[in-house]
Amino acid sequence: MSVSGEQTDAMGRETISVAGLDGEEVLGVEGISVRLSGREILREVGFRIRAGEFTGLIGSNGAGKTTLFRVILGLQPPAAGRVLVAGHPRSARNPLIGYVPQKFMLDPDAPLRARDLVALGIDAQRPGVPRPSGSRRALVEEMLEAVDAARFADTRVGRLSGGEQQRILIAHALIARPRLLLLDEPLANLDLGSAHEVVALLARIAAEQQIAVLISAHEINPLLPVMDRIVYLASGRAVSGTTDEVIRADVLSKLYGHHVDVLHVHGRVLIVAGAGEDTDLTGHEGTFPRAEVLT
């Protein structure tokens, strides 16, 4: 797997794309471009994910991570390109994709136990009231065990902590047996301990159940130990590959369009922008950060 080469899009701009791996492909994103109210959010983004892989979608705030997720989920029609789920163009109701949203605000008094939210994952889209059944209950119980959430299964969802809610949402997504699990910034509001636990849990699920996990984050370091592949998103473009292939000064400099340094400190990675001599800070629309450090 390596950077396959440079392509030029219709407007003559240079894009970077990385060839996919061979094998059982769960998600194929091919040349996705998205425009929102005239602004170009994503430009020719492409990558592939295989079953059982743990992939990090890394990018700073506003890089287009959530937009890319919305495209994959079919909530945002792309201006160009297509999304293949398990080799087929995705349909609007695709049970193969499980989704865990970014923010979760719920009234603490809402009458919904963690257990009920997980059960809603089975068939929330169906009309009618679910009939209680033993197999349903057993399935929910199994999922709660799988995410280590049995302890607070009977607590109201609104009263759980951020990390506990993440676990419940993961169980909610997993109970429909998806092939691909999308998580939008699951570590954003978690303390370090909870973040570590959630990451470990997801890595275990990916390995055990052969589910492809795509997790977006603006920090690379919590995910470094478990990531099989990385999709790095910056200024609307993406580069993907293994961590060693992507997190390199030359690759990221090309992606950002200006010089970027990659520093390795005690097994962690710092990406520092705007430190090079050939960088023209003033001529770059003045929007990118002076020094973007991803700790």
Next chain:
Amino acid sequence: MSHFLSPIFAPGFFESEAVHIALAVGALVAIVTGVVGVFTVIRGQSFAGEAFSDLGTTGGAGAYFVGVGTLWGFVIGNMIAAGAMEAIGVQRVRGRDLATGIVLGAGIGLAALFLYLYTTEHSTTGATVTILFGSAFAISSTTLPLIAGLSGLVLTLMLTIYRPLLLGSINAELASARGIPVRLVGALYLLALALAAALAAITIGTILSTALIVGPAASALRLTRRPLTALLAAAGIGIAAMWVGIVLAYDSYHWPPAGQGWPVSFFVVMLVFLTYLLSGLPEARRRRHADRAAPASGRLQPATGRRRVLRFHGQRLDGREHRRGRRGGRGVLHGPTRLGVRRPRDPQRLLRRRRRRQPDRRQHASRPRRVRGRRCSHDRSARPPRSARRRHCARARGDARARFAVPQPQPGVRVRGLLAAVRRGAWH
């Protein structure tokens, strides 16, 4: 039967047809508003209910003016309101401001015109009171099938969209990722809410209809953690408030001022309010219990309030405190800090302290204390004078053996019964 129940049910209660209709309509409306109301509270849309109470007034007043049934007025007024809200976007907070300022104001203005014209023409103010505050005893038996049909429609709709609506109310993003048409489900729900508000308006009036939608649901949410149980509880609370309200309103005919019944809506809304207050009790109780059970061992706690300084364990008292008596009372800490250290909660210690204060009244212990032959379990400070000590301590030893044989409730034994379950806070 009417004899011994007559203090509760005034004579003629069970024979009156108006009462029968009121009870039936009340129950139907309470079920509908309860089921719809739970979602109103979860979605934080009680504002929409408020809008329906305003535009329902317009519809009701228009119905009087035109001369059709009030219920039709409420239904049509609320449907228009629902359409307007969907168009403006009541889901957005900014949309709410606009809706309040422009649409609802215009609606109330129109209602004022209709009511003015109607009341001056017929020289009666009955219409205003009926629309705003309802008249459960004045529902004609011909509207009963319509009310039943609308109730059935709303309930069927709610049960059909139950699962998508529940997920969409919790998190719209989560629902749309599953392919649930969130906007459509929301619009259907708004329709159900509009009809529920119309049904509530016919019994307790447009102004108070929001109370019947939101009140029982809010109480139910405090009492249960399960979504389906919440629906049932809200409906149950609504029916209870409605029926008790009707009984009281019927009885109030004999209350002062004599010969004039009090309005049903007053009783219903007050009962709903009372239920809401009471429904907070199990939760408060549970929270207090949880606070008490929280381990306080060795935690430093600032001495706040009335200079209530806790002593370090085993700390000596100074002379002044001895004079004030009782150890463990309020006092001044003569030490380097005003922070007290709370000792670990120890049931044996509490027991000892109680014994110290009442040397002769032995309390139950949580665990039998072994009293060996040589020592009296009494605290030294509370020891009887030397002359009486021998007998006293011997008796205490004997008592201890006898008293501590009293069986204590075992942890893990389930207390049966609904009330016991509520008191335990088991529904949380």
